[in-house]
Amino acid sequence: MSTPPVLPPDPSPPVAAWLTTQPVGARPELIAEAAREAVIVGLGVSTREAHEVFAFVTDTTWLLVERGFTTIAVLDNQRVADLYDRYVSGEDIDLDRALAQAWGPWQVVEMRDALVRLRELNRTRAGARVRIVGVASSRVLSSDYDRVVDLLAGIDAGTAVRVEALLDVIRVAHGSGEHVLRARGTHPGTPFVEMARTARAHTARLAPSGERDAALELLDAVVDFHANAIGVGHDMAREEHLAADRLLDHHRRTGERIVLWEGSAHIAAHPGPMLGSHLRTALDDRYLAVHITFGQGHITRATIPAPRADSIDARLAGAHGERTIDLRTPPPATVAGDLGRSWPTRLISGLYDPADDDEHYFDLPSLTGSFDALVYIPTITPIRPLADE
Incomplete structure (x- = not known):
């Protein structure tokens, strides 16, 4: 009897095959369902410069509002956020002037459209109005x-x-x-x-x-x-802790449930100095951390190549198609171990240079320890700066 040939080991980790079995689609309703018991939902983005990513954040937010969330928290100057809040509450606020003072990533058509929609929602809403708060410490405009x-x-x-x-x-x-x-x-x-x-x-x-x-x-x-700017005297750990305290204090004072729009590195719940870690410590499973990532495409100033081969983004790309995955649903044991290990994921900041794409990855100590849900968008297109109108 002949000896069977020895096959080389499968180079793909168990998670690669498992991802292909997950339902296809960008599904905000899955995030809203996962947030049934949450009081703060962190919608973490891998880039603030993509139309499709922004659209998923807002689509998910509208569903969360329907299910009882009444505060949206954004990384911006608190005085600017107060102008947003007064505008969506129906006051006579010059929205273009407010956005002209906003943090750069919010000076886009998508943000203006979201605020206009919230104003109309509040106008017709029977229940508590939707509020906006800022979590940045600066009050200089x-x-x-x-x-x-x-x-x-x-x-x-x-x-x-x-x-x-x-x-x-x-x-x-x-x-x-x-x-x-x-x-x-x-x-x-x-x-x-x-x-x-x-x-x-x-x-x-x-x-x-x-x-x-x-x-x-x-x-x-x-x-x-x-x-206190980044690269000068900025104390990141202190700022992250203060931001978490602002959110927690707002919830404790008002009882309102909060949707937080932030970058994924800040939203991640694994132990460390970042905002999400403080929220997980304080709220446990009442904090839902979501990572919204993508494959490739374009932002205003760069073409983004396919993700690095060892990243979770590449595994998602290999599954072909959009995915929305509740990571808290127990997978097979072999997959659970793979999801629980360290994974790189790409984050696009204002410092991004496509020539050094391999350098723009953030190592998650554990995918399931960092996030409760994972969203993948295969291709992105640029957001629309207000200055281009």
Whole structure:
């Protein structure tokens, strides 16, 4: 009797075959169903620059609102978020002016459309209105820079011109971040906090007056904003903890259930310094962490290639088609072990360079320890910047 040939081992991990057995489709209703007992749902995105990803976030949010969630939390300046909230509540707020002061990723048609839809929803809604809150710590707006110049113009025109020249350079950090400008080669060289301090020094030389003191108060906040920027004095762990505390305090005070729009690295629930970890510790399974990833496609400034071969994104791509997977549903034992191990997943930030795509991956210590649900979109197209209209 002949000896059977020895076959090489299957190079694909068990999860690869299991993914092909999962129902095809981007299904917001599955996330809404998984969130039955949750008080906070984190919708984590691998990129904020894709139309399809944004659409899944909003489609899921509308379903969650139908099922009792009444607060949407976004990473943005708290004063800007307050303008969003007043707008969706029906107040006479200039939405375009509010979005002009927003964090860069929110200055898009998709965000404006979402806010318009929420305003209409609140107008016709019989129950509690949907609110918007901001989780970023900053309370400095780009309009504060204009206010400083206006105050100084009434005191000393020359000082106003000098301060305005400095502020016009550094205010762009509210859109992209100083670290992003450095990476893209568009940073002027002088640290923005130094330019903010110079603007304050010019102002401090003026004779005391109510206008000067008001300008100095605003400039103190501007200096603090730039002194705590990423790559300067930013304390990520502290900011993440404070953001989690804001969300938890909002829930405890109001009883409202919250949908959080954030990046996947912040949403991930595995132990560590990030926002999602604090929420999991405080809420256990009442926090639902969702990872929305993709295969390839285009964003405004780059073409994104197929994902790295060892990533969970590549395994999803190999299953062909959209997927929405509740990771808490027990899979076969062999698959459970594979899902529980470390997996890389791609995250697209403002620093993304397609020439170095392999470097833009985040290692999850455990897929099922990090997320409760997984969403995969094969191909993305760019979001639509408001500036292009």
